[in-house]
Amino acid sequence: MPHNRLVHIVDDDEGVRRSVAFMLKLANFRTESYASGEEFLKAARTAVRGSVLLDVRMPGMNGLEVQAEMRSSGIDMPVVILTGHGEIDIAVKALRAGALHFIEKPYEKEILIAALEEANARLDRSYDRDMKASEAQLRLASLTPRERDVLNGLVEGHPNKMIAYSLGISPRTVEIHRANLMARLRVRSLSEALRVAFIADGGGDVPEAD
Incomplete structure (x- = not known):
């Protein structure tokens, strides 16, 4: 069955959520938006599987903490992390924790869409590494x-x-x-x-x- 091209957008900035959702809709994605990591985690246990676009800096639980909770709760969705410019240390931690990609803000539309295309494609197959x-x-x-x-x-x-x-x-x-x-x-x-x-x-x- 082809993947559903669903992206869960997790960001405390309403403007970011709206703009990203609009951009992804034009690229033929479906989206669900969440204003906090806690809100996403509460919904994720019963939500349709999709990729997760996760902001790393949020009040309450930050992106790394959300990632950790996803792993401990068995929420198996590929994650793309949004980081601030130059936050390489945070990006490395996110990748080590299993994130598929990180995207630096301000992001380029083509790079973000390509990352989410790959993340959604992972839903169609087992999570084996593409590269040996x-x-x-x-x-x-x-x-x-x-x-x-x-x-x-x-x-x-x-x-x-x-x-x-x-x-x-x-x-x-x-x-x-x-x-x-x-x-x-x-x-x-x-x-x-x-x-x-x-x-x-x-x-x-x-x-x-x-």
């Missing part, structure tokens, strides 16, 4: 030592400035390495690059560069 560890390791092997250093920093949740300081290079150089490593890994977003790293190491940290 061996393939991910081969992709990582294509990186230069410096690109691996930068990726290691990103996996630790460090922002560009902190990575630059620890490596003794400029933030602009870190940005260049980020762009290059994403091209070598054949990914379109930082969340996809981090997933390659996690898969290569069985869900752990990126192996140290030689």
